[in-house]
Structure formats: structure tokens, C-alpha cells
Amino acid sequence: MFLKYEHNGNVYRVEVERDGDKYYLTYEGDMYTVIATEIERGYLKIDLGGREIKCVVSETEDSKYIFFNGEVFQVSPIALTGRKFDGKIGTADKDSDFKSPISGKVVKVEVEEGDEVSAGDVMMVIEAMKMEYLIKAPRGGVVEKVNFSPGDQIEIGEETLVMSEEE
Amino acid sequence: MMFKKVLIANRGEIAVRVIKACQEMGITTVAVYSDADKNTPHVHMADEAVSLGDPTPSESYLNIQKILDVAQSTGAEAVHPGYGFLAENPDFAKSCEDLGIKFIGPSAEVIALMGNKIKAKKTMEDSGLRIIPGYHGDRQDISVLMEKGKSIGFPLMVKATSGGGGKGMKIVREESELKNAIESAxxxxxxxxxxxxxxxxxxxxxPKxxxxxxxxxxxxxxIHLNERDCSVQRRHQKIIEETPSTALSHELRQSMGEAAVKAAEAVGYTNAGTVEFMVDSDLGFYFLEMNTRLQVEHPVTEASTGIDIVKWQLKIASGVELSLRQEEIRPHGHALECRIYAEDPSxxxxxxxxxxxxxxxxxxxxxxxxxxxxxxxxxxPYYDPMLGKLTVKGENRDDCIEKMKWALSRFMVIGVATNIPFLKEVIDHEAFRRGGITTNFLERYFENWxxxxxxxxxxxxxxLAVYDAMYPKRDEVVKYKEPDPHSPWKSAGRWRIGV
Known part of the structure; x- marks a missing residue:
């Protein structure tokens, strides 16, 4: 069984075959035999050739979570979509700087369409959980479109505004 | 007479904390909750729970009318406000009083006086406490504030007159940031x-x-129950608190404790409260503000003194006289608290x-x-992202830090990102272990962490692979095939799908 997991933009591939409580793993060119017991659903005790680790795996519709060594890692299993992932997936797309970092309410819009801004200028202020988040211009340019007005609800990842292409 | 029934006008961990204290004392509890909190522990734990509907704070936990209606219809004799929301709202305290419901906290007048940070500072200055220099006037026009700011010099702080918890608070390092900071605050x-x-x-x-x-x-x-050092702050929000402070000598602790008691006496304070000081590098201390409520970080004091502050709040509000004497307060060991927030450190x-x-x-x-x-x-997204608090006590500070490290590494929240990985590193940082840290600590060592x-x-x-082999899902498996003829697992036999 071949599996791929995406975590923080990296793809991890692993092959696993099960034989009772033995699991044969191929990972990064090396092979491992581990013995795993499930204490209760998702609570795993894994013997890595004498070293025993405890982890908890939990899943939602689109993510898997693993708790190991005091830390929670969130991964997305990659479905068989025909898309090819190799190593790093894309660098941040060019307009990600204008995406709202949080779901909240737009409290202030500092720019209008056609305004020229310089790097660092505050363009929009979004409030969530009683804190304000500033959308700042990452570079100089002209504001082409403002997608929200004060008082609007905004969801995480929504484009706050459109800026002219870099010259 | 101790109350028979108390309404808790709050949510989350602090509502749970107050409910526990009430239940131990045989007091019936009434919880209120918004639609967003229907399924949270404080609702299940209380003896009675009444819905406030709309989760928007102004329609729920900040809605005085709705909460007082519940208090009256359930026959609650007293209201515990917790912290945040209505805890420092003098109108709420006054409205309770007018209806003959005991507000568990100081009087509306004291809340109003201390809630106005400017008046509070002036009152304390008149009683002989030192305050930090600045502009504490009434003028609010941007031009006046800009002018005053320039004459104070940079860096300076902009703070909300009615503020607390880091909200409406900005640090301004240079003149160019002043206007934005004032308006945002x-x-x-x-x-x-x-x-x-x-x-x-x-x-x-x-400062500390x-x-x-x-x-x-x-x-x-x-009386005072000694200090809490809350110098580990991010964006003016406390993250880690401890007692005793590594910065205080016995003498300094004594004079600050006396000043705190004097501050409380100066305004006729009643119930539990906290006097906050800034301590500068020369160990001079300035009155910062008085919080007229239970603090988030009260468990560290409870851990070191063994005193149940919430139970004392209930006793004091019902008229009981303090049986604790100052000389009987003998903190021991070291206590640390970490606030667990639903925040993504990455x-x-x-x-x-x-x-x-x-x-x-x-x-x-x-x-x-x-x-x-x-x-x-x-x-x-409606409320503060704090999920809870982890408090540990050790024989000494090193022991306490080791215990906190262990405890944090076993604190598991799956489904929502938390600041636990960050807390683990802060606790383990060499400068934190050394002690004597200031409010610049996180900024200095963890700026772009x-x-x-x-x-x-x-x-x-x-x-993950083991789990997925135990519970295979067809659409997650990239490819099914016979094992590679050259695979060393060939000899392991045919593997199975489905268990």
C-alpha cells in the first residue's frame, strides 16, 4: 500500500504492508519492520526495533492529525487525483499577501480603487477575537479593486483587494 | 448567610472554576450560555443552564438585561462575573445591586474608579504610590494626542482608558507610527x-x-497573597505567570505588598482584586492598574498559598469576615501557569x-x-481564544520548570492548533531558566519564532502509515499493485486490504 501525506508543503511517501501486528515500511529508501498495537482507536504503541513510541492519530474529513512527542502535526492525505506532487509544492502564489489571514469583520478600509500605495502602507484592518489584523501593502503599486467595505464579514483566505502587477 | 444560588455570568474555563467552588460549598449554580457554547463543559456542569441565544458577545455574555432576567427568573441571589465580559462593568454591578442581587466583586463605584485607568492613577498618586509619567488628560482629538506623544518622546505606549488584557494597547517606537497606533487603539x-x-x-x-x-x-x-510575576507577555497578553518572582528581594516584596494593601484601602476595596505594578531595571516600582476582579492567573497564587481565592470571593460577598491574617500567609514552593491558546504558532x-x-x-x-x-x-471566532490553563507546582523553580515541561509534552489537543509547542520552548529557554526576565523577553528571544x-x-x-494500514481507505491509497518483484517484501506474502 503506497501512501502520500502532505505536511507544510512537503510530500512524504511511504509504503506499508501489514502482516498481523507486524508492519513492513519502506521510507526514504530504507526498510523497517515495526510492531504496532492499538490501545484504543487511534492510540498506537509502536515498537521500532526495541524503541517504543506512543502516538495518537485522529482524522477529520480532510485532515489527519498525529500527536507525537508532545506535538500535534496536521497532514493531508493526498488522494489519487492524477496530480503530481514532487517535493515542495509551489511557492506562495503571488496574491497570497492580500488574502485575509483570519475570519472576522472588516473595520476599516484605508485605500480606494486607483490609490497608489507604498510598501508597508496599511490598506485594510480586520478585527477578529477582539484583536486587529492589518493588511499591509507588501510592495508599492496601484490598488485595482477593493473587495470589502467596513462592516463586512470576511472569511479566512478571501482576497481583500487586488493590486496592480509588479512592474 | 451563604448564598443558596449563584449565577455565573461567564463561559469557558473560568465559569467551570467558579461552578466547582460553588458546588463544593453547597451552592446551586446557574450557567448562562450562547448558542455557540451549547455543548461546552460549563453548561453541562452547572445545576441549571439558561440560553442567551445569539453568540455575538453584545447579545449574550455582555448583555446585562438578558443576564439579569435569568438571575431573577432562576432566583439567583448573587452573580459571579468571572473575568472579562461584565466583570469590570460598573453598570452591571450597579444594576445587580438595584435588583437586590449581590455582585461578587467590589462596589460599582470602586469598579468605575479603577476602570478609568486615568482616574485610578491619579487616585493612587494622591495616596502616595508612584505612577509612570505620561499624558493622562481627557483630550482625545488626534492632533492633541499626537502633540502630547511627541513631547513624551519615543518609545511610548498608547493604552485604552477603560482597557485591560492587552486590548487597545500599542507600543509606538517612532513618530511615524504614532497616528496609526492611536487610531487603531x-x-x-x-x-x-x-x-x-x-x-x-x-x-x-x-520592565517587569x-x-x-x-x-x-x-x-x-x-491582606495580600504575595506576588505573581507576569513578565512573559506577547502583544501585552500574559502567557506564563509564576510565583514567587525571581526579581524580588524579601524587602522589596514587603514594601510592594504594603503598597498594594494601601492601594486597596485607599479606595475602600472589597473582594478579590489585583494591584499591578511595573518594576523598572533599578527595582523602582510604579502603580500600573488595579484589576477589580478574579484574575486569569489566580491558580498560581492558589498553588503556592493553598488558599482558595474563589471560595473567599463567595464568602466575602456573603458578608463573612476574613479569618486569614497577613502573617499567616506563607507561600511555599514555586508555581507556574501556562495559558493554552487556540493559536497557530506556525x-x-x-x-x-x-x-x-x-x-x-x-x-x-x-x-x-x-x-x-x-x-x-x-x-x-466569537470569544477569546484561550482554551484553558495548566498550572504546576514544584519544590523550587527548577523542579517546577521540569514538571511544566513534562506536563506540556503530555497536553494533547487534536483538531485545533495551540500554542503548546511555543510554550515548551519558552519554558525551556536558557534566559527563562535563569530568571529575572522582563516584558521584553519574548520580543527579544522569540521575535520571529x-x-x-x-x-x-x-x-x-x-x-500514520500504520494507522492507514489498519483502517485503509480506498481513495487515499495512491496505487494498488502487486508488490514490486524486486521488493524485499515479496517474501512477506500478499498483503490484505481491509481488516
Whole structure:
């Protein structure tokens, strides 16, 4: 069984075959035999050739979570979509700087369409959980479109505004 | 006469904390909750729970009318406000009083006086306490504030007159940032406290934030329960608190404690409260503000003194005289508290929402968890992102830090990102271990902090693969095929799908 997991933009591939409580793993060119017991659903005790680790795996519709060594890692299993992932997936797309970092309410819009801004200028202020988040211009340019007005609800990842292409 | 029934006008971990104290004392509890909190622990734990409907704070936990209606219809004799929301709202305290419902806290007059940070400073200055220099006037026009700011010099702080909890508070390092900072602080203040006014203060370099817990009864007795050092702050929000402070000598502790008691006496304070001080690098201390309520970080004081502050709040409000004497307060050992926030440290500490899929907290001697969540609870964007607090006590500071490290590594929240990885590194930082840290600590050592490793550890990949082999899902398996003829597993035999 071949599996791929995406975590923080990296793809991890692993092959696993099960034989009772033995699991044969191929990972990064090396092979491992581990013995795993499930204490209760998702609570795993894994013997890595004498070293025993405890982890908890939990899943939602689109993510898997693993708790190991005091830390929670969130991964997305990659479905068989025909898309090819190799190593790093894309660098941040060019307009990600204008995406709202949080779901909240737009409290202030500092720019209008056609305004020229310089790097660092505050363009929009979004409030969530009683804190304000500033959308700042990452570079100089002209504001082409403002997608929200004060008082609007905004969801995480929504484009706050459109800026002219870099010259 | 002790109350028979108390309404808790709050949510989350603090509502749970107060309910527990009431139940131990045989007091019937009434919880209130918004639609977003229907399934949270405080609702299940209370003897009675009444819906406030709409989750918007102004329609629920900040809605005085709705809460008082519930208090009256359920026959609650007293209201415990917790912290935040209506805890420092003098109109709420006054409205309770008018209806003959006891507000568990100081009088409306004291709340109003201390709630106005400017008047509070002037009152304390008149009683002989030192305050930080700045502009504490009434003028709020941007041009006047800009002018005053320039004359104070930079860096300076903009703070909300009705503020608290880091909201409406900005540090201004240079003149060019002043206008934006004032306006932003005014908006935050307006939205968080309904009052947009701000004041300006000289920014102390390398200060320590040290506060004293006060208990004052309604018969004129005031004592303090020693200090809490809350210098570990991010964006003016406390993250880690401890007692005793490594910065205080016996003499300094004594004079600050006396000043705190004097501050409480000066305004006729009653119930539990906290006097906050800034301590500068020369160990001079300045009155910062008085919090007229139970503090988030009260468990560290409870851990070191063995005193149950919430029970004393209930006793004091019902008229009981303080039986504790100052000389009987003998803190021992060292206590640390970490605030667990639903924040993603890998995304600039943005608050996170989501469903708590699994939750497991550390248990052991001298480990205390104050939690407002349980499995399947949904974290919504409506309220503060604090999920709970982890408090531990050790024989000494090193022992306490080791215990906290262990406890944090066993604190599991799955489904919502938390600041736990960050807390672990802060606790383990060499400068934190050394002690004597200032409010600049996080900024200095953790300014652009991200998780050290962005990689998925090998063990995690193995566990995922094992789990997926136990519970295979067709659409997640990239490819089914016969084992590679050259694969060393060929000899392992045919593997199975489905268990």
C-alpha cells in the first residue's frame, strides 16, 4: 500500500504492508519492520526495533492529525487525483499577501480603487477575537479593486483587494 | 448567610472554576450560555443552564438585561462575573445591586474608579504610590494626542482608558507610527470596552510586570497573597505567570505588598482584586492598574498559598469576615501557569477555530488543569481564544520548570492548533531558566519564532502509515499493485486490504 501525506508543503511517501501486528515500511529508501498495537482507536504503541513510541492519530474529513512527542502535526492525505506532487509544492502564489489571514469583520478600509500605495502602507484592518489584523501593502503599486467595505464579514483566505502587477 | 444560588455570568474555563467552588460549598449554580457554547463543559456542569441565544458577545455574555432576567427568573441571589465580559462593568454591578442581587466583586463605584485607568492613577498618586509619567488628560482629538506623544518622546505606549488584557494597547517606537497606533487603539478600545478614549505613557525599558493578589472583606480587613510575576507577555497578553518572582528581594516584596494593601484601602476595596505594578531595571516600582476582579492567573497564587481565592470571593460577598491574617500567609514552593491558546504558532499566532477532536491533559501530583473545553467542542471566532490553563507546582523553580515541561509534552489537543509547542520552548529557554526576565523577553528571544522543525518526524510518518494500514481507505491509497518483484517484501506474502 503506497501512501502520500502532505505536511507544510512537503510530500512524504511511504509504503506499508501489514502482516498481523507486524508492519513492513519502506521510507526514504530504507526498510523497517515495526510492531504496532492499538490501545484504543487511534492510540498506537509502536515498537521500532526495541524503541517504543506512543502516538495518537485522529482524522477529520480532510485532515489527519498525529500527536507525537508532545506535538500535534496536521497532514493531508493526498488522494489519487492524477496530480503530481514532487517535493515542495509551489511557492506562495503571488496574491497570497492580500488574502485575509483570519475570519472576522472588516473595520476599516484605508485605500480606494486607483490609490497608489507604498510598501508597508496599511490598506485594510480586520478585527477578529477582539484583536486587529492589518493588511499591509507588501510592495508599492496601484490598488485595482477593493473587495470589502467596513462592516463586512470576511472569511479566512478571501482576497481583500487586488493590486496592480509588479512592474 | 451563604448564598443558596449563584449565577455565573461567564463561559469557558473560568465559569467551570467558579461552578466547582460553588458546588463544593453547597451552592446551586446557574450557567448562562450562547448558542455557540451549547455543548461546552460549563453548561453541562452547572445545576441549571439558561440560553442567551445569539453568540455575538453584545447579545449574550455582555448583555446585562438578558443576564439579569435569568438571575431573577432562576432566583439567583448573587452573580459571579468571572473575568472579562461584565466583570469590570460598573453598570452591571450597579444594576445587580438595584435588583437586590449581590455582585461578587467590589462596589460599582470602586469598579468605575479603577476602570478609568486615568482616574485610578491619579487616585493612587494622591495616596502616595508612584505612577509612570505620561499624558493622562481627557483630550482625545488626534492632533492633541499626537502633540502630547511627541513631547513624551519615543518609545511610548498608547493604552485604552477603560482597557485591560492587552486590548487597545500599542507600543509606538517612532513618530511615524504614532497616528496609526492611536487610531487603531481607539478602535480596539471602542469595540472591546465601548469607550474609545486612550492615554499615553512613557515606555519603560526592561520592565517587569509584577502584581499582588489582594483579599479584602466588607469589614475593613485587607491582606495580600504575595506576588505573581507576569513578565512573559506577547502583544501585552500574559502567557506564563509564576510565583514567587525571581526579581524580588524579601524587602522589596514587603514594601510592594504594603503598597498594594494601601492601594486597596485607599479606595475602600472589597473582594478579590489585583494591584499591578511595573518594576523598572533599578527595582523602582510604579502603580500600573488595579484589576477589580478574579484574575486569569489566580491558580498560581492558589498553588503556592493553598488558599482558595474563589471560595473567599463567595464568602466575602456573603458578608463573612476574613479569618486569614497577613502573617499567616506563607507561600511555599514555586508555581507556574501556562495559558493554552487556540493559536497557530506556525502562522504568526493567528487565533484558530475548529472542533476539538481529541483532548488529553496531563495528570499527576501538583498538576492542575483549568479547562473550558472538552472533546467535540467547537472553537468559534466569537470569544477569546484561550482554551484553558495548566498550572504546576514544584519544590523550587527548577523542579517546577521540569514538571511544566513534562506536563506540556503530555497536553494533547487534536483538531485545533495551540500554542503548546511555543510554550515548551519558552519554558525551556536558557534566559527563562535563569530568571529575572522582563516584558521584553519574548520580543527579544522569540521575535520571529517559528517551530524549529517544519518537517514531519519519521515516527509520525510511520504511525500514520500504520494507522492507514489498519483502517485503509480506498481513495487515499495512491496505487494498488502487486508488490514490486524486486521488493524485499515479496517474501512477506500478499498483503490484505481491509481488516
Amino acid at each position: 481607539q478602535r480596539e478600545a471602542k469595540s472591546a470596552f465601548g469607550d474609545s478614549s486612550v492615554y499615553l505613557e512613557k515606555y519603560l525599558r526592561e 510586570h509584577i502584581e499582588f493578589q489582594i483579599l479584602a472583606d466588607e469589614h475593613g480587613n485587607v 502562522k504568526g499566532f493567528l487565533p484558530c477555530t475548529g472542533t476539538v477532536k481529541k483532548l488529553e491533559v496531563p495528570e499527576g501530583p501538583n498538576i492542575r488543569n483549568d479547562l473550558g473545553i472538552s472533546e467535540s467542542v467547537v472553537i468559534t 517559528t517551530k524549529v522543525s517544519q518537517e514531519l518526524p519519521k515516527e509520525a510518518v510511520f504511525a
